[in-house]
Amino acid sequence: MCHYTSSGGQASKEIVIFTDSLQRDDWYRLRNQELTLEKDSNVTIVRVAHNDLAPVRWPPESLSEVFDWLKSADLAAHDSLARGILKNLTKDRQIALLDIANEGIIGFEINFQSSARTVLQHHAQRKTKHGGKKNGQKLRSVLPMLRAKHATSAILRLSVRSISRQEIQQRNRVAPLDLENKKILIIGCGTIGGFAAQLLAKVGAGRGSIGKLTLCDGDFLSPGNLSRHALPATYIGWNKSEALSEYLKRDALGRLNIHALPYRMEMKEEKIHGYDIVIDATGHAPTGKMLSHLMRSSSRRPPFLIHGYNDAYGMASVVMIDDGKACYGCTQQLTVLGESNKPPSPYRNSCGSVFTPYDASVSTITAALIQEAVLNTLNEKLPWTYAQHSTGKVVHHKRRKLAKYGGCSVCS
Ligand SMILES: [Zn+2]
Structure with a gap:
């Protein structure tokens, strides 16, 4: 078949060798080609x-x-x-x-x-x-x-290029494809959750015979989101979890098992059952605490709960991994923002919505830290359970294994 080197570029011949018709159809679809078989x-x-x-x-x-x-x-x-x-x-x-x-x-x-x-x-x-x-x-x-x-x-x-999963993944790790077959839930599909979903899908999430990636959010994509969200403008008005699921599947090579839960998640024990990794990307402290609590009361608790959020009015990107030891509430032991560095008026009002303006990069860094945290769960030992990237005038805490905090309102 023909393929183009850019939108206005020259056409050149492409020979496609496939072992089953699904592979062939997928390739035609992604390359915008009519199925004209010169078989x-x-x-x-x-x-x-x-x-x-x-x-x-x-x-x-x-x-x-x-x-x-x-x-x-x-x-x-x-x-x-x-x-x-x-x-x-x-x-x-x-x-x-x-x-x-x-x-x-x-x-x-x-x-x-x-x-x-x-x-x-x-x-x-x-x-x-x-x-x-x-x-x-x-x-x-x-x-x-x-x-x-x-x-x-x-x-x-x-020039021969293989599109096998092995070939695509070999640049990532020595042991490839290891995120496949994991069941991952991302709660919150805003900037952090959206980019995290994209980054995780690239390294194997939603792949394998039993792997799945579930995305949950009740919110809709608005024009105001576009400057920082992973989704393009074609999805304005869509539910964010459904749009992301569609978007990631549309451009994927091969089957991607992604599900959308287009509503705000009820904080019930059974909602997190059966997952290997639950990611809290809501940036909402009460939800974070509720999930920590559910993890501890659940009989079938997921092995890992990962919280990714922007702290200190968007001056720090933070990811913490709750593997049953320290919880989200235990991060209270670390002071990230000193009194003197609190911004004078952190909130802005725009047509009734309240938000803190800060650079989009803070959220994309948080999403990247989530990707690192998820890949780390595949190691025998976690190198850290708390990681912080500081953008503004905050107290910087090095990566560490967070100890339980005696004053924690959730686990103590
Ligand atoms: Zn705690």
């Missing part, structure tokens, strides 16, 4: 062990150079490629993919001269039909014809 299955895929040796000439410029290289790298792969090509001689054009161990995939489009291809086809079939010679012998007799300069009119190196 051909003339593809040979060969795994190459490639023990040592760089090729004599790289990249190879002819089919015989490819064969020369394979002969030195992996003889079995050499023979498989030859057999594959001979099997696919019904068209002048065919594709070979070499999956080289620890290196990746390289691909070639091989264009045969029509006459040479007919001769080759004849020889390859004849020997098979009569079965007179053994397979290896047959191959040796046809190979020189296949390697002959005049047989192929061109051999084009293809």
Whole structure:
């Protein structure tokens, strides 16, 4: 199919190799393509062990150079490629993919001269039909014809990019895909929750056979949100959790298991049952305390409750992980804002709504800290349960494992 390098850019040819039709349809949808099938299955895929040796000439410029290289790298792969090509001689054009161990995939489009291809086809079939010679012998007799300069009119190196989950995730971690199959709930889909959902979906949330990402918010996207929210203007008027769910699924490659709960969550024990990680992105202190309380009274408590919020009138980004020890209320032991640094009039009124103006970056940093906290829960030990990033004049507290606080109104 054709693809474009930018909105006004040139079209170039893209060859898509898929193993099931779902993959193909997904790719067409994401690339805005009509399903115009120029289907051909003339593809040979060969795994190459490639023990040592760089090729004599790289990249190879002819089919015989490819064969020369394979002969030195992996003889079995050499023979498989030859057999594959001979099997696919019904068209002048065919594709070979070499999956080289620890290196990746390289691909070639091989264009045969029509006459040479007919001769080759004849020889390859004849020997098979009569079965007179053994397979290896047959191959040796046809190979020189296949390697002959005049047989192929061109051999084009293809730029091959895999879109497998493994390939996409390999830049993230040594052990890839480990957030898959987790059940994650995000309460609050404002700036913090919205970006957190996006960042988590990128690293595997909502993937895997049992993984799911649930988003909860009763609020609607308004124009005033646009300067800091993850959602674009196309979703104005939408419920934030439904819009986010749609938005993330729309542009995802492969199935993303995201659910929206388009209402304000009732603070009941059963609402948080069955999740591995619950994220409180409401920025609402009473909700934070209520969740800490639910965690402690629940018989099937989620292993991790993560609170992400902007503290000190938007001068600090804070994330705390409640793993059953210190709770949200225990953060009271840390004074973040001194009396003298409190802003004189922190609130502004605009058509009845009350908000504190501060840079959008504070919330995106909080969302990033949530992503870090969630990935940390996959480690054997948590490196911290309290992290703070300070933007304004606040008391900065280093990352730490927060101790329980005797004066905590929730857990003490
Ligand atoms: Zn506490």
